[in-house]
Amino acid sequence: MAIAVSKEAGGVRSRQSAYRLRDYTNWMFLVPATFFFVGWQIYPILRVFALSFTDYKYLETAPPNFVGLQNYVDAFSDPIFHTGLLRAFQFTVMFVPLTILLPLLLAALIDRVESPRLAFFYRLVLLIPAVIPGPLIFVLWKWLYDFQMGPINTILIEWFGLFTRQTAPQWLGGTPLSLPAVVIMEVWWGLGYHTVFFLAGLAAIPKDLPEQARIDGANEWQLFWRVTVPRLMPILSVLVVLRFGTAMSVIDEFLIFGGFQRTSPTYTWTVYMYDLAFKIGYWLQGYASAIGWLGALAMMVFVVGMLYIFRSRD
Amino acid sequence: MAAVPATRSRLRLPLGTILQHLVIVFFMLVILLPVVWVILLSLKPLTESYSSQLWPSRFDFSHYGFVVTKIQTLPRNMFNSIFVTLSTVLITTLCAVLGGYALVHVKLPGRALLIWLLVASLFFPTRLLSLISIYEIQRQLGLINTVVGLIFPYVTLNLAISILIMRGIFEQLPHELVEASRIDGCGPWRTLLFVLAPLLLNGVVVVSMVNFVSAWGEYLLAVTLTNDQSVRTLPVVLASAHSGMGQWAYPRIAAVYVIAITPGIIVFALIQRLYFKGLTEGALKL
Numbered sequence: 345m346a347i348a349v350s351k352e353a354g355g356v357r358s359r360q361s362a363y364r365l366r367d368y369t370n371w372m373f374l375v376p377a378t379f380f381f382v383g384w385q386i387y388p389i390l391r392v393f394a395l396s397f398t399d400y401k402y403l404e405t406a407p408p409n410f411v412g413l414q415n416y417v418d419a420f421s422d423p424i425f426h427t428g429l430l431r432a433f434q435f436t437v438m439f440v441p442l443t444i445l446l447p448l449l450l451a452a453l454i455d456r457v458e459s460p461r462l463a464f465f466y467r468l469v470l471l472i473p474a475v476i477p478g479p480l481i482f483v484l485w486k487w488l489y490d491f492q493m494g495p496i497n498t499i500l501i502e503w504f505g506l507f508t509r510q511t512a513p514q515w516l517g518g519t520p521l522s523l524p525a526v527v528i529m530e531v532w533w534g535l536g537y538h539t540v541f542f543l544a545g546l547a548a549i550p551k552d553l554p555e556q557a558r559i560d561g562a563n564e565w566q567l568f569w570r571v572t573v574p575r576l577m578p579i580l581s582v583l584v585v586l587r588f589g590t591a592m593s594v595i596d597e598f599l600i601f602g603g604f605q606r607t608s609p610t611y612t613w614t615v616y617m618y619d620l621a622f623k624i625g626y627w628l629q630g631y632a633s634a635i636g637w638l639g640a641l642a643m644m645v646f647v648v649g650m651l652y653i654f655r656s657r658d
Numbered sequence: 659m660a661a662v663p664a665t666r667s668r669l670r671l672p673l674g675t676i677l678q679h680l681v682i683v684f685f686m687l688v689i690l691l692p693v694v695w696v697i698l699l700s701l702k703p704l705t706e707s708y709s710s711q712l713w714p715s716r717f718d719f720s721h722y723g724f725v726v727t728k729i730q731t732l733p734r735n736m737f738n739s740i741f742v743t744l745s746t747v748l749i750t751t752l753c754a755v756l757g758g759y760a761l762v763h764v765k766l767p768g769r770a771l772l773i774w775l776l777v778a779s780l781f782f783p784t785r786l787l788s789l790i791s792i793y794e795i796q797r798q799l800g801l802i803n804t805v806v807g808l809i810f811p812y813v814t815l816n817l818a819i820s821i822l823i824m825r826g827i828f829e830q831l832p833h834e835l836v837e838a839s840r841i842d843g844c845g846p847w848r849t850l851l852f853v854l855a856p857l858l859l860n861g862v863v864v865v866s867m868v869n870f871v872s873a874w875g876e877y878l879l880a881v882t883l884t885n886d887q888s889v890r891t892l893p894v895v896l897a898s899a900h901s902g903m904g905q906w907a908y909p910r911i912a913a914v915y916v917i918a919i920t921p922g923i924i925v926f927a928l929i930q931r932l933y934f935k936g937l938t939e940g941a942l943k944l
Binding site for chain 2: 369370371373374376377380381383384385387388389391392395402449450453454456457466467468469470471472473474475476477478479480482483484485487488492493494495497498501502532535536540544547564585586589592593595596599600614617618621622629632633636637639640643644647651
């Protein structure tokens with residue numbers, strides 16, 4: 345509206361002021377997004393950064409004191425934080441290769457399906473887990489892993505006869521199997537979505553390229569590694585880095601699966617941060633902030649390093 | 659492929675094809691079975707709640723009626739989920755369309771920096787780190803333990819990726835269209851509303867779907883920012899419903915579960931064609 349008015353009045357006004365008005369209204373497009381970004385992302389992150397230099401305790405009425413780098417010094421020698429980072433890293437190392445390679449294989453297979461109807465059906469099934477929200481997936485798998493009524497143990501016992509009811513594996517509840525159990529669930533969850541992602545990437549490869557390679561005598565395996573994978577490299581590298589980041593900062597599934605039991609392998613640095621900030625004593629949010637920032641920085645070192653490696657290869 | 663004449667490869671091809679389909683079918687079953695299992699669980703009679711039997715001895719459809727009518731807070735929880743999700747999807751999609759448009763077709767100083775910031779935010783654990791301060795903000799605004807309050811942080815969860823997806827969509831649109839509309843005297847707002855809006859459908863579908871799934875299932879913020887059962891959303895109720903007796907016997911929770919995952923699957927089934935089109939149109943080009 346403002347633009348229409350200024351256009352009509354433009355006969356008298358100089359062109360320059362009309363432009364300036366236009367530039368001003370151009371920013372209006374970004375106002376809604378900026379409102380949410382600044383209010384609930386940028387400000388909170390900066391605020392948490394500021395808090396990390398104080399001894400802020402949420403439930404204490406006394407105002408927080410500035411303590412300099414003390415929280416960071418404490419965190420550096422905090423064994424719970426160390427184990428927490430290590431656990432998150434173990435999880436990531438198990439999770440990322442599986443969640444990239446399995447979908448890649450599946451996508452390569454589905455891409456070769458000739459019948460368009462079948463290919464369409466497969467794609468539809470693939471996206472079913474992707475439309476079930478994460479936390480609901482975690483709830484479902486908590487039941488699947490259940491020691492007593494869970495179907496995973498039932499299948500292992502009754503179909504394969506690998507265990508008896510007494511010796512059946514205890515998947516959750518702080519056993520060493522807890523992290524692999526979360527990994528399996530996460531891979532299942534990402535399987536469909538990542539496959540569809542790769543299928544879209546494969547669709548962009550010109551069809552005569554693999555044909556040519558076949559005529560030149562390449563077998564399917566060579567074709568996969570020499571033609572398909574290099575072509576998918578851009579998508580692949582972005583996905584590896586993104587998944588590395590999400591895996592290092594996983595929290596919902598650890599809360600749902602393991603709770604706040606410190607000996608559980610699911611008690612990572614993220615759970616520790618949450619525990620400090622909202623559960624322990626007076627809610628030690630100053631220290632929790634420092635833990636959060638340190639953990640984030642530690643993973644950002646890897647993320648930036650990986651981005652750098654992938655970039656230089658292009 | 660039919661052009662390969664050698665008998666050896668003709669023999670090998672069917673075997674390979676069979677193997678290929680076997681592997682695909684195996685993965686399809688792996689994907690589908692957990693979902694099938696929970697549906698079967700919701701149809702088990704109560705007496706079989708704890709039995710490890712996979713197939714119910716008879717089908718009992720009464721749990722669905724029970725959970726909707728007899729668990730008093732549940733209709734409320736469903737309403738909360740629907741309200742928060744729809745608001746989040748609407749607001750985020752609007753922000754994303756406007757933002758994506760601004761980043762492609764409108765003259766803005768500092769555009770490159772903005773795009774860089776958006777991409778960088780995808781790699782940073784913002785959701786986790788901002789949690790401590792979001793609690794404080796919500797408390798100061800009086801939004802703790804309210805349903806409306808959840809909408810604000812929810813919008814930001816996927817805002818960056820949504821804007822980037824819409825930017826990809828806008829970049830696919832012919833620039834001549836915008837030029838022509840500008841020459842005809844349309845300002846940037848009118849161009850967006852009357853010329854470009856009809857062409858955005860597929861992108862809007864993708865963005866809505868992304869936001870629908872994340873808002874519908876959000877757990878961390880919801881469990882932190884709400885206390886009372888009556889203001890909680892379905893995922894929190896489900897995650898905290900400890901198995902067991904009475905109201906929360908397994909078949910009954912499973913019924914709640916099936917109710918919770920159905921909207922997503924139905925919506926997706928209805929719009930999947932548009933969704934796939936949107937994905938290939940530019941949503942994948944970050």
